[in-house]
Amino acid sequence: MPALPHNFPTLLRRGDKNHRPSVLILGAGMSYGLVPLPGPLLAAKRANAEAALGCTSGVPTDPDPPAAHLYRWADDIWNQLTARGDQNPKLTLAQSLDIPNEKRWLGCISTQRNTPRHRVVARFAREGLWHQIWSLNWDCVQESALENVGIKRRAADGVMPWPTVFNTLVTAGECAQMGEANSIKVIKPHGCVMALVDAQQARASGNVGLSVTLSERFLITATELSSLDPSAANAPVQQFIFANVLASLCSHPFVVAGWSASEKYFLDYIDTGVRPVLQNPDRQPPLAVDELTVIDRQFQPGHASLAAFYNKNAATAHVDVAQPGFSTDELFLWLQALYAVGFLRLRAPAIDHPALDELSAEIEQPPNDLVFIISWVDNFLPVWVRLCWKSRLVICEDRNANRIEIDDVSVDRPDEHIPWTLPNIQRPELTAASRLLAALHRSGNGLNWDYGQFPGGFYRDFRLIIPIPVWASDPPNDLRGLKPLIDAIKQHGAGYIEQVALVFVGPDPAEVISDHAKQVWKQLVARDLSMARFAKADDIEDIQLENL
Numbered sequence: 001m002p003a004l005p006h007n008f009p010t011l012l013r014r015g016d017k018n019h020r021p022s023v024l025i026l027g028a029g030m031s032y033g034l035v036p037l038p039g040p041l042l043a044a045k046r047a048n049a050e051a052a053l054g055c056t057s058g059v060p061t062d063p064d065p066p067a068a069h070l071y072r073w074a075d076d077i078w079n080q081l082t083a084r085g086d087q088n089p090k091l092t093l094a095q096s097l098d099i100p101n102e103k104r105w106l107g108c109i110s111t112q113r114n115t116p117r118h119r120v121v122a123r124f125a126r127e128g129l130w131h132q133i134w135s136l137n138w139d140c141v142q143e144s145a146l147e148n149v150g151i152k153r154r155a156a157d158g159v160m161p162w163p164t165v166f167n168t169l170v171t172a173g174e175c176a177q178m179g180e181a182n183s184i185k186v187i188k189p190h191g192c193v194m195a196l197v198d199a200q201q202a203r204a205s206g207n208v209g210l211s212v213t214l215s216e217r218f219l220i221t222a223t224e225l226s227s228l229d230p231s232a233a234n235a236p237v238q239q240f241i242f243a244n245v246l247a248s249l250c251s252h253p254f255v256v257a258g259w260s261a262s263e264k265y266f267l268d269y270i271d272t273g274v275r276p277v278l279q280n281p282d283r284q285p286p287l288a289v290d291e292l293t294v295i296d297r298q299f300q301p302g303h304a305s306l307a308a309f310y311n312k313n314a315a316t317a318h319v320d321v322a323q324p325g326f327s328t329d330e331l332f333l334w335l336q337a338l339y340a341v342g343f344l345r346l347r348a349p350a351i352d353h354p355a356l357d358e359l360s361a362e363i364e365q366p367p368n369d370l371v372f373i374i375s376w377v378d379n380f381l382p383v384w385v386r387l388c389w390k391s392r393l394v395i396c397e398d399r400n401a402n403r404i405e406i407d408d409v410s411v412d413r414p415d416e417h418i419p420w421t422l423p424n425i426q427r428p429e430l431t432a433a434s435r436l437l438a439a440l441h442r443s444g445n446g447l448n449w450d451y452g453q454f455p456g457g458f459y460r461d462f463r464l465i466i467p468i469p470v471w472a473s474d475p476p477n478d479l480r481g482l483k484p485l486i487d488a489i490k491q492h493g494a495g496y497i498e499q500v501a502l503v504f505v506g507p508d509p510a511e512v513i514s515d516h517a518k519q520v521w522k523q524l525v526a527r528d529l530s531m532a533r534f535a536k537a538d539d540i541e542d543i544q545l546e547n548l
Contacts, residue, residue, distance in 0.1 A: 029258025261302025
């Protein structure tokens with residue numbers, strides 16, 4: 001199995017000690033394959049940019065330039081634009097590289113899912129596992145993942161008992177939002193493509209001042225990224241942003257994902273403001289085993305400097321995602337499964353504890369072989385939870401003590417997420433889910449089912465099994481919680497399905513489900529599937545949980 005320094009006990013709230021949300025910092029490695037890295041960006045855009053701007057650079061032309069060449073080239077171009085009197089050289093430079101114009105930088109919302117690493121980070125944000133998210137990337141890929149789990153940008157905070165809004169903090173004016181409760185903070189000290197888009201609109205409308213303000217934190221020159229311009233370093237916004245991260249790192253674990261730690265100015269801030277607190281022998285609470293985690297393909301010199309502040313090294317801090325079969329996506333999917341099985345075990349009937357304990361032991365460290373729970377948690381469990389909530393089978397109040405109604409729970413996006421951890425409420429849907437998971441494990445057939453092709457169902461050999469929640473009320477007249485499954489049927493075509501069966505599941509193993517209730521559910525499923533082959537309730541079978 002892949003070698004790890006720990007299994008994230010603090011982040012995942014495992015055991016009974018020192019549970020604190022972590023500060024997450026995202027670097028270019030998290031966006032690998034989605035937007036170009038600095039070197040390839042320069043190689044692809046340099047010639048056209050110089051021709052359009054009428055500028056040149058002394059940086060050597062290289063078909064495969066290192067990242068540093070982009071930043072040195074940007075220095076040269078920015079200086080020339082400034083000398084000729086360009087009112088907004090940062091925006092002009094960004095436009096010459098097509099950064100605010102290409103959709104890949106925006107991470108646009110669509111019906112498609114984000115990468116596993118980004119959607120798990122977004123789900124963990126809704127679970128309350130991140131104290132703050134720092135992104136040194138210009139792109140909005142992670143922000144689009146937040147929107148796809150139901151956390152909205154620039155929206156009014158609702159009254160749901162979980163975060164519904166995220167604030168991206170780039171400019172001085174936006175930093176006032178740092179103290180807002182019930183919102184996710186995404187801090188982007190190197191700038192954001194969305195701010196550049198807004199800057200374009202401001203410039204087009206004649207508001208040059210706003211355009212400059214929105215663009216000025218687009219950090220791309222070597223001068224800025226090595227030590228920051230003195231005027232920027234002394235600016236109130238700069239001081240506020242970094243004073244905040246220093247205070248956070250003094251008391252919260254630090255997860256570094258895809259960041260090479262090459263920005264000397266950032267390391268200097270941590271060295272002077274955080275290291276003395278971390279290395280205080282009387283510090284309380286003591287440093288956790290996962291106080292610092294570096295997720296990267298290589299342990300770079302900057303990582304070594306950072307680790308030294310925590311009295312750590314590669315062996316105790318580095319999660320190597322270059323190991324065979326263990327990419328950043330696989331890491332986050334494993335973390336999600338490990339987190340979920342812990343909460344399901346807490347809710348499970350005693351009879352299912354042994355099966356869940358076996359499953360938990362199988363993924364205590366990232367497994368060498370495929371295990372079904374990874375896909376089951378990622379694809380099935382969120383849809384199941386939404387179905388139960390949309391069926392009014394979970395009673396929960398919003399922050400104003402009003403009951404959450406069906407229409408309060410959105411199912412518009414495929415990864416809309418209801419947190420698995422909510423305090424002080426009954427979670428019968430998680431108890432029922434634990435029964436499903438235990439039954440699949442005992443059957444030995446868990447790996448034989450496909451949980452991704454028709455989310456919310458189990459599929460193999462042209463047979464679709466749909467788990468149905470049944471307890472405490474009459475069947476609802478609303479199956480919108482199965483929207484991802486029904487959308488998948490429309491996408492793939494009904495020809496993929498020759499048999500449909502329902503398995504009725506409740507939280508109580510002793511509860512008997514009446515034939516009438518089963519018939520009503522079959523009628524509802526037949527209606528919503530809209531498939532000629534299964535137009536009537538009698539066309540749909542039902543099976544027992546132990547026969548999965």
